[in-house]
Amino acid sequence: xxxxxxxxxxxxxxxxxxxxxxxxxxxxxxxxxxxxxxxxxxxxxxxxxxxxxxxxxxxxxxxxxxxxxxxxxxxxxxxxxxxxxxxxxxxxxxxxxxxxxxxxxxxxxxxxxxxxxxxxxxxxxxxxxxxxxxxxxxxxxxxxxxxx
Amino acid sequence: xxxxxxxxxxxxxxxxxxxxxxxxxxxxxxxxxxxxxxxxxxxxxxxxxxxxxxxxxxxxxxxxxxxxxxxxxxxxxxxxxxxxxxxxxxxxxxxxxxxxxxxxxxxxxxxxxxxxxxxxxxxxxxxxxxxxxxxxxxxxxxxxxxxxxxxxxxxxxxxxxxxxxxxxxxxxxxxxxxxxxxxxxxxxxxxxxxxxxxxxxxxxxxxxxxxxxxxxxxxxxxxxxxxxxxxxxxxxxxxxxxxxxxxxxxxx
Numbered sequence: 018x019x020x021x022x023x024x025x026x027x028x029x030x031x032x033x034x035x036x037x038x039x040x041x042x043x044x045x046x047x048x049x050x051x052x053x054x055x056x057x058x059x060x061x062x063x064x065x066x067x068x069x070x071x072x073x074x075x076x077x078x079x080x081x082x083x084x085x086x087x088x089x090x091x092x093x094x095x096x097x098x099x100x101x102x103x104x105x106x107x108x109x110x111x112x113x114x115x116x117x118x119x120x121x122x123x124x125x126x127x128x129x130x131x132x133x134x135x136x137x138x139x140x141x142x143x144x145x146x147x148x149x150x151x152x153x154x155x156x157x158x159x160x161x162x163x164x165x
Numbered sequence: 166x167x168x169x170x171x172x173x174x175x176x177x178x179x180x181x182x183x184x185x186x187x188x189x190x191x192x193x194x195x196x197x198x199x200x201x202x203x204x205x206x207x208x209x210x211x212x213x214x215x216x217x218x219x220x221x222x223x224x225x226x227x228x229x230x231x232x233x234x235x236x237x238x239x240x241x242x243x244x245x246x247x248x249x250x251x252x253x254x255x256x257x258x259x260x261x262x263x264x265x266x267x268x269x270x271x272x273x274x275x276x277x278x279x280x281x282x283x284x285x286x287x288x289x290x291x292x293x294x295x296x297x298x299x300x301x302x303x304x305x306x307x308x309x310x311x312x313x314x315x316x317x318x319x320x321x322x323x324x325x326x327x328x329x330x331x332x333x334x335x336x337x338x339x340x341x342x343x344x345x346x347x348x349x350x351x352x353x354x355x356x357x358x359x360x361x362x363x364x365x366x367x368x369x370x371x372x373x374x375x376x377x378x379x380x381x382x383x384x385x386x387x388x389x390x391x392x393x394x395x396x397x398x399x400x401x402x403x404x405x406x407x408x409x410x411x412x413x414x415x416x417x
Contacts, residue, residue, distance in 0.1 A: 048265055048273050054252050055262075058215050058245050063319065064238030064266030109252035 018145035019090030021130050028088050035084035040119065042077030046070055047111040054109075092145045094152025095122050101159070125151075166191050167323050167355060172220035174211040181207045181379045182218075189323065189372075192349060195357045196366045196387070199376030200400055205359040208376070209325045212357065213243035224322060238266035242321040244312055244329060253299040256292055257283065259311050263318030286317035290344050306337035313341065317348055324349075326358040330365065338362070342369045363404075367391055375399055 049070045052060040057067050099122035100114055107113045129147040136142060167189040175181035181204045189195055197205050211218040214229050214237060222229045224240045232240070242263075263286070264279045275283070287293050290310040295303075300311055309329060316324055326345070330338040346369060349356055360366050366373060366387065373390040375383045377399045383390050390396070396404050 048262070048268070051254070051258075052262055052265060055247060055250075056245070058210070058243070059247065061215050061234060062213055062238065062241075062243040062245070063262060064235040066234045104252065108258070109254045110258055 018143040019086075019092035020133075020141075020143040020145070021089055021126075022141055024088065032084045032088045035080050039077050039081035039084070040115070042080070043074060044112075044115060046074055047115065050074070050111040051109075090145070092126070092148055094148045094155070095125055098122075098148075098152055098155055099125065166225060168221070168223045169212065170221040170223075172211060172218045172222060174207060174216055174218035175379075176207075176216070182211060183379050184220075185374075185381050187372075187374060187381075187384055189355045189357070191322070191353045191355055193355050193372060194346070194349065194370050195355070195372045195374065196370035197357065197359045197374045197376060198361070198363065198366055198390075199382075203376045204379040205376055206327050207379075209243060209327050209357065209359060212323075213237075213241050213325055215243065235266045235270075238319060238321065240321055241323045241325065242316045242319045243325040243327070244316050245327055246331060247308075247312065250301045250308075253301040255297050255299060256287065256303075256311050256314075257296040259300055260287055260292070260296075260314045260318050263315035263320075266319060282320065283318050286314040289317055289348060290314045305332050306334070306340075309333060309337070309341055310344070313344060320352075322354055324354065324356045326356065328359050328361065330360065330362065338365065345369075363391065363396070 049060065049065050052063050052065050053067065053070070060067050099118040102121055103114045103117040107117050125148070126144065129151065130144050133142040133144045133147045136147075169188070170186050172185050173180045173183055185208060187195070197208060199205055207216070210216045212222060214222070218230075229237055229241065261275060261279070261283050264275060264283060265273070267279065268274065284293070287296055290313055292307075292310055292314055295307070300308060303311065313329070324345070329341055329345075333341065342365060345356055345358075348354070358370070360370075370387045372385065373383075373387050374381055375390055375395055382399055383395045
């Protein structure tokens, strides 16, 4: 399970290069992502070069995901909670959803890391355990709310 | 303006549409009719170059295969049947996506002119009062109007509509076709519509293509196609007898 233990500022510096490249890349295609969310035919009919855009998005999102996982290991649920909360409060347009998800996801990680470092102090829990504790009930709530 | 010459298309290297040719002038309403599975939606997808085709489709003497997607979208728009809404965009946000093909590639932002066109498109179909509503909370009729406004905002020369009146009650069916007719007259644009209801075809189409097993069975003015025996041959029912029976019941 992923953790931030023993990760210093050098790791942040290294990851920030990939973060800037990845986030700049995906932010260029927010309109295309909006159109693709209505289906591929709809996006093509509106002028999106769907094959090219999908390939580029795959590359940039792989850069973001790969660098994050290389830094901290696998930490579940943040990627699912953050965009969901961003959409709830700021609407569905990807131009808002992407940066707000990044900020909210980061804040959630700091909050989870504080809990992971203090709850069984002086020992430390993996941060992934805390995000799972938050994420699992969150998704159970969404699932049951939607089925009602 | 819009010329289709001997096109063949389909899926997995198998042609579903075989040798279709027709011409369309600005301001013309063309309806495509035919039994289920005869290739109507496939033909529309080829006309919008969503799927590859053999043959020639030209708009203003330019082959659509040679256009990039944005240029093509400024000329031809396809209104597909959208079955699922994944994210709750607002009405305004959805309609504004229609302007994508007119935006600058480097800095894709809505200009004041784009915003005027979006508001005008929403006004044309009576959506201004619910422009901030989420599209997943709208009725089927309202949702169809949203996608129609998006097409109007796209402002193409030819609109392709795939069964736009599906799942709509009679009032909404007529209302939707009236909006399309009004827009077409005002802008002098052409429409190609797949319709199942022959009464609506009679009312709104100027020309009709009758498809049978992917081939063009007949093509001509609405009157010519709907009154001859072609319909009986393709649909395999005695339409005149059935319609007369319905009218007698109606009168009684």
